Amino acid sequence: xxxxxxxxxxxxxxxxxxxxxxxxxxxxxxxxxxxxxxxxxxxxxxxxxxxxxxxxxxxxxxxxxxxxxxxxxxxxxxxxxxxxxxxxxxxxxxxxxxxxxxxxxxxxxxxxxxxxxxxxxxxxxxxxxxxxxxxxxxxxxxxxxxxxxxxxxxxxxxxxxxxxxxxxxxxxxxxxxxxxxxxxxxxxxxxxxxxxxxxxxxxxxxxxxxxxxxxxxxxxxxxxxxxxxxxxxxxxxxxxxxxxxxxxxxxxxxxxxxxxxxxxxxxxxxxxxxxxxxxxxxxxxxxxxxxxxxxxxxxxxxxxxxxxxxxxxxxxxxxxxxxxxxxxxxxxxxxxxxxxxxxxxxxxxxxxxxxxxxxxxxxxxxxxxxxxxxxxxxxxxxxxxxxxxxxxxxxxxxxxxxxxxxxxxxxxxxxxxxxxxxxxxxxxxxxxxxxxxxxxxxxxxxxxxxxxxxxxxxxxxxxxxxxxxxxxxxxxxxxxxxxxxxxxxxxxxxxxxxxxxxxxxxxxxxxxxxxxxxxxxxxxxxxxxxxxxxxxxxxxxxxxxxxxxxxxxxxxxxxxxxxxxxxxxxxxxxxxxxxx
Numbered sequence: 001x002x003x004x005x006x007x008x009x010x011x012x013x014x015x016x017x018x019x020x021x022x023x024x025x026x027x028x029x030x031x032x033x034x035x036x037x038x039x040x041x042x043x044x045x046x047x048x049x050x051x052x053x054x055x056x057x058x059x060x061x062x063x064x065x066x067x068x069x070x071x072x073x074x075x076x077x078x079x080x081x082x083x084x085x086x087x088x089x090x091x092x093x094x095x096x097x098x099x100x101x102x103x104x105x106x107x108x109x110x111x112x113x114x115x116x117x118x119x120x121x122x123x124x125x126x127x128x129x130x131x132x133x134x135x136x137x138x139x140x141x142x143x144x145x146x147x148x149x150x151x152x153x154x155x156x157x158x159x160x161x162x163x164x165x166x167x168x169x170x171x172x173x174x175x176x177x178x179x180x181x182x183x184x185x186x187x188x189x190x191x192x193x194x195x196x197x198x199x200x201x202x203x204x205x206x207x208x209x210x211x212x213x214x215x216x217x218x219x220x221x222x223x224x225x226x227x228x229x230x231x232x233x234x235x236x237x238x239x240x241x242x243x244x245x246x247x248x249x250x251x252x253x254x255x256x257x258x259x260x261x262x263x264x265x266x267x268x269x270x271x272x273x274x275x276x277x278x279x280x281x282x283x284x285x286x287x288x289x290x291x292x293x294x295x296x297x298x299x300x301x302x303x304x305x306x307x308x309x310x311x312x313x314x315x316x317x318x319x320x321x322x323x324x325x326x327x328x329x330x331x332x333x334x335x336x337x338x339x340x341x342x343x344x345x346x347x348x349x350x351x352x353x354x355x356x357x358x359x360x361x362x363x364x365x366x367x368x369x370x371x372x373x374x375x376x377x378x379x380x381x382x383x384x385x386x387x388x389x390x391x392x393x394x395x396x397x398x399x400x401x402x403x404x405x406x407x408x409x410x411x412x413x414x415x416x417x418x419x420x421x422x423x424x425x426x427x428x429x430x431x432x433x434x435x436x437x438x439x440x441x442x443x444x445x446x447x448x449x450x451x452x453x454x455x456x457x458x459x460x461x462x463x464x465x466x467x468x469x470x471x472x473x474x475x476x477x478x479x480x481x482x483x484x485x486x487x488x489x490x491x492x493x494x495x496x497x498x499x500x501x502x503x504x505x506x507x508x509x510x511x512x513x514x515x516x517x518x519x520x521x522x523x524x525x526x527x528x529x530x531x532x533x534x535x536x537x538x539x540x541x542x543x544x545x546x547x548x549x550x551x552x553x554x555x556x557x558x559x560x561x562x563x564x565x566x567x568x569x570x571x572x573x574x575x576x577x578x579x580x
Contacts, residue, residue: 006035009053010045020044047135051110055133063098063108063134078146084125087147092203093117096139096146103127108134108142115279120202123259201252204245205260209278209302211242213285216515218304222257224250224297236472236516237345240509254291254298261289269293275372276302288372305374312357312375317350318518320557326522327466331358336463337426339413341438347470347518348435349374349411355433356380356409365404369396370411385411397421401430410434416452423453426461439577440554441467441523442543445533459534467521469554469575471567472513478505479512479565489569496563501570517566519576521554 004012007021016024016039028038036054039045045053055062081097084105090096094110095117105127109117112131121129134142208231212220217233224230224247231244245253258265261274276287288303314324330338338355340348353375356366360379368377371385371393381403383396393410394417400408401421413419413434426432438444444465449455479500486493502512523529523546532542547553552560558572 004057006053006057009056010039010049013049013053013056015045015049015053047137051133051135054112058112058133060112061132063132063138082147084127085121087143088200089124089202090143090147091140093120094136094139095121096134096142097125098132100127104130106130106132108132108139110134110136110139116206201249201256204249205253205256209287210280212302212304213280213306216306220300220302220304222250222253222300224294224299226296236511236513237470238511250297254300257289257300257302258291261287263289263291268298286374288374312350312354312377314351314354314358317347317354319520319522320552320560323466323520323522323552323557326524327355327464328358330464330524331355331431333431333463335426335429335431337422337458337461338431338433338463339436339444339465340433341436341441341444341465341467342469343437343439345470346468348468351466351468351518352409352411352433352435353377356407359407359431364406366407366409367400367403367405368409368411369393369400370409393418394421397425401425401428405430407431408433412436413448419448419451419453423448423457423461426463427457438467440543441465441521441551442539442546444523445542446539449536455533455536459530462525462530462533464525465523467523467554469519469558470516471519471558471561471571471575473515473517474500474502474565474567474571475505475508475512475514477507478503479568481565484569492559494559494563496565499562499569500565501568512568513571517561519554519557519561519572521552521557523551524549 007016007025010016011018011021020039020042024035024038024042024044027042028035036050040047040050052062054060077099080100084100085095085097085107096108098106098108100106103126105121105125107121107129109131110133111117112133118129118131208220208222212233215233215235217235218237219234221232221234221239222229223232228247229244229250231242232239233242234240255265257276258272258274260276263272263274271290271292273291274289276289278285278287283306286305288305290301290303291298314327319327330336340351340355342348356368356377360366360377362379365381366379367381367383369383369385373382373384376382383391385391385393385396393412393414397408397410397418398421408422408425408430410418410422410432411434413422413436422432422434436444436447438447442465444467445458445462448458480503481498481500483497484492484494484499504510504512508514525533526549528545528549529542532545543553553576555572555576558567558576559569561567562569562572
């Protein structure tokens, strides 16, 4: 049976008219909010009516604070409920325990689709949940009745990360916080699990992750030192310090993250890797979690993979139009090798995903092998390597060739065996995409020959090589124009009379930069380049020929961005090497 839409239910129940729904939909499209929030804000429906309609839509009973059910609960039952869920957790998460029978707990929540909350409630109580839905105001009033016997409203706790961090330093005995003398203090396993499930820790970890996503950070670093924790976000390629949590919260925070990532919280001596999937408003965000043991405790790094913030299209990554045209032309080839090169953190994987997206076709069989899979692409067979059980890039590729593939994407070409299989696959009618760690595009050919791939195999198989870097964008609000000085800029003559430098303002946190843009070097392997590869020509000869044929080096591409006012000359000097 098809579930009715929320607007249809509200009309059917007589809460709104069709005209009111149409107006709310128009406002919702502009403000990009939920339809329920829009209807309440416009005053077309009350919070209670909206909650009742959501309950109808999800087939979940509606609970009202006027219902005498809670008031008739015996004092013994109330005490049992209060032991199951602390007041602070109930208040911060808008979750109210109503009754318990055997291993079944009836609980009122404001958001029955909050899977993280539901999971936390199950872990905390050890019960199967029967959910009812209620308004936030009704739940808060009922919480006062349950925990204080008074309907008076209490102030809600601050939800900003900085406030949460400040409160983590307070010695609040009601929260059961154990204050340790150093970050290396230990807890018994059952206490550690209990601490990781407490409301302040749950809220703090959620806030750390949420704020990192809001700040468009790529990584979260939680680092233990003697008597302190460092919390840092990597934003636009640079690590930025944030107000850290109190040192005694290190163990509970790390344990909470390990629980979410399905890691072994008892293992503190060995590095561990895991993953977390989080739902943020209308998009899903994946986090890759890595822990390592240090002398002061475990360091945690979470890599944020926000598919919603990355345009998986070549034209949306920032490459020059001419470069995009060359790449698209190469990707239409029926077979061959397509390499993306650059150092760690230069955006190779994102470009590779965009290239795979460009080749997507229901008539083609596309298979990828990655370490690990970063973005899940619909309609594409993606495989995670698992070296500990023998599933390496090379073994996966061998299996792929028996899977009738048209296009294969290899996360990284690390060794001779993988490189040889890629080359031979390209020679036998397959299109193969992969990455290499080299400084520029021409050196990829030298790199493959150095690891043992014969030049006579590269000559017919290579189609295109792309080298790239990520440069910081100048803040468009505060960038400062100036006339370029030839002596100060290595005798470079700019086509523009004015170029820009970083200044700093409140919008860019006084860094002068906001966001990043890709710098590309596209080497199209034409007949002239193939001839040089066959002759085993050196790196410089290949590079000079490619430039003569119109290839912009990384530095050339960077200078074009400087002339357009997108980035600064200083930033290009930081990420690229000047060439004659």
